[in-house]
Amino acid sequence: LSGTELDHLSDDQLHDRVKTAAVYARVTAEHKLRVVRAWKQQGAVVAMTGDGVNDAPALKAADIGVAMGISGTDVTKEAADMVVTDDNFASIAAAVEEGRAVFDNIRKAVFYLLSCNISEILVMFLATLFALPLPLLPVQILWINLVTDGLPALALAVDPKDPDLMQRPPRSPSERFLTKERFWLLFVQGSFLALITLGAFVYCLYGMDLNLERARTLTFTVLVLVQLFHAFNCRSDCRSIFQIGFGSNKPLLGAVALSIVLQVTIVLFPPLHEIFKVVPFNPEHWVLAFGIGILPLAAMELWKAARSTAKSNRLS
Numbered sequence: 001l002s003g004t005e006l007d008h009l010s011d012d013q014l015h016d017r018v019k020t021a022a023v024y025a026r027v028t029a030e031h032k033l034r035v036v037r038a039w040k041q042q043g044a045v046v047a048m049t050g051d052g053v054n055d056a057p058a059l060k061a062a063d064i065g066v067a068m069g070i071s072g073t074d075v076t077k078e079a080a081d082m083v084v085t086d087d088n089f090a091s092i093a094a095a096v097e098e099g100r101a102v103f104d105n106i107r108k109a110v111f112y113l114l115s116c117n118i119s120e121i122l123v124m125f126l127a128t129l130f131a132l133p134l135p136l137l138p139v140q141i142l143w144i145n146l147v148t149d150g151l152p153a154l155a156l157a158v159d160p161k162d163p164d165l166m167q168r169p170p171r172s173p174s175e176r177f178l179t180k181e182r183f184w185l186l187f188v189q190g191s192f193l194a195l196i197t198l199g200a201f202v203y204c205l206y207g208m209d210l211n212l213e214r215a216r217t218l219t220f221t222v223l224v225l226v227q228l229f230h231a232f233n234c235r236s237d238c239r240s241i242f243q244i245g246f247g248s249n250k251p252l253l254g255a256v257a258l259s260i261v262l263q264v265t266i267v268l269f270p271p272l273h274e275i276f277k278v279v280p281f282n283p284e285h286w287v288l289a290f291g292i293g294i295l296p297l298a299a300m301e302l303w304k305a306a307r308s309t310a311k312s313n314r315l316s
Contacts, residue, residue, distance in 0.1 A: 001017065001021045001023075001024050001025075002024075002025045002026050002027075003024075003025070003026040003027040003028055003031050004026070006024075006027065006031045006034065006035075007031075011034070011038070014034060014035070014038045015038050015041060015042070018035060018038040018039060018042075019042075028054065029054035029055070029056070029057050029058065030057075032048070032050075032054070032055065032057070032058035033057045033058045033061055035058070036048055036058045036061045036062050037061060040061075040062075040063070043172075043173070045063050045064075045170060045173055046062045046063050046064075047062060047063065047064045047065075047066055047092070048061075048062035048064075048065050048066065049066045049067075049068070049084075049089070049092070050065070050066075050067060050068070050072070050076055050080075051067065051068040051071045051072040051073065051076055051087075052072075052073060052076065053073055053075050053076065055067075055076055055079075056075050056076055056078075056079040057079075059076060059079045059080050059081075060079045064081045064082060065079055065080040065081050065082070066080055066081070066082050066083075066084055066092060067079070067080035067082070067083045067084070068083075068084060068087045069083045069084055069085035069086065069087060070085070070086070070087045071087055072087075082095075093166075096166075097161065097165055097166055100161075100165050100166070100168075101161040101162075101165060103171075104159075104161075104162065104165070105156060105157045105158065105159050106157065107177065107178075107182075108156045108157075108159060108234050108235065109153045109154075109156040109157045109234075110177075110178075111178075111182065111186055111234050112152065112153055112156055112230070112231055112234040113149055113153055114186055114190070115186050115189045115190040115193065115230065115234070116148055116149065116190070116193070116227045116230065117145075117149075117190075118186070118187065118190030118191070118193075118194070119190045119191070119193035119194040119197065119223070119226070119227065120136075120141060120144065120145075120194075120223070121194075122190065122191060122194035122195075122198075123135055123136065123194045123197050123198050123223065124136065124141075126194065126198055127198060127201070132198075132201070132202070132205075133205070133212055133216075134216075135197070135198065135201040135216060135219045136216065136219065136220060136223070137216070137277050139275070139276055139277060140216075140220045140276060140277065140278075143266070143276060144220070144223060144224055144227070147224060147259045147262055147263060148224060148227040148228060148259060151254075151255035151258060151259060152227075152228060152231040152252060152255045152256060152259065153231075154251070154255070155231070155249060155251040155252035155254070155255040155256075156231060156234060156235070156249075156252065158249075158251055159235055159249050159252070160248050160249060162236070162239075182237075185237070189230070189233070189296070189300075192296060192299065193223075193226050193227065193230060193296055196222070196226055196292060196295055196296065197219060197222050197223045197226060198219075200218065200219055200222045200288075200289075200292050201215060201216070201218075201219040201222075204218050204219065213277070213278075213279050214279050214281055214285075216277075216278075217267060217278040217279050217280075217281060218281060218285055218288070218289055220276075220278065221263060221267060221289045221293075222289050222292050222293055224259070224260075224263045224293075225260070225263070225289060225290060225292070225293025225294075226292070226293050226295070226296050228256045228259055228260060228293070229256075229293055229294050229296055229297040230296045230297070231252060231255075231256060232246075232252070232256075232297055233296060233297060233300040235249065235252075236304075237304075238304055238307060238308065239304070240301055240304050240305065240308075241297070241301065242301075266278060267280060267281070268280055
């Protein structure tokens, strides 16, 4: 579209034409402003780049105005939200990619923290509801929050970018941080962690006839382990950990390994027994704890595989 043609278009006509026009020629500051507004009326998130004084009104009206740092005028830079110091459009694309990656990782960390906290709440609530002995003591819950909510969540916040990050369609500005689908997945996964943990407590207490202290210690360890292994689930909703690669996030591996070492230490180190109200248990109990602890990871891998198979069948 040329500037002359734009002058003869009403706002409603421009609203339709802007979807197909890829190049604008001989346009004024007013024309640029009209194009930006036409896109925004359609619910699009609009970025405007410019370097001249006549770009300033459109830069100001856009959702994000991007000024050129080398060739841009002072007026343009003042009106813009961001200045590209090397005048390279690829830098804008890199910023979009980085922004998407940061958003993804924040959501992964929050999803992990909330699902783990839901599991702790449900463990205590269900135990009270069914008149069971307390499966966890306050000091143990504090330790769980310290050892599972700290380092693993920070490691998820620096998770490597997904390879298909820039192939995704833009996220709707009205989309919630936690969509309905993600909210239900959050609740289901948190409930699953809680049921595994409470099931382990009941089995130890009544199936294995362990005393309350030993059953509580094993339950305490199981909850720590299920939450730590659950961190690997939170790296992706649909891609298997084998597709992503266990070693692709080394900080997460280190955080999980260190947290496991800390948990083993308080169970095996006698001076800490009185502080955390734990007792040591036999090697077979450790095998049981780790076997139960890895169940959430195994279950999510099966769910992702089934979901991927169903999606492939629909496409074919």
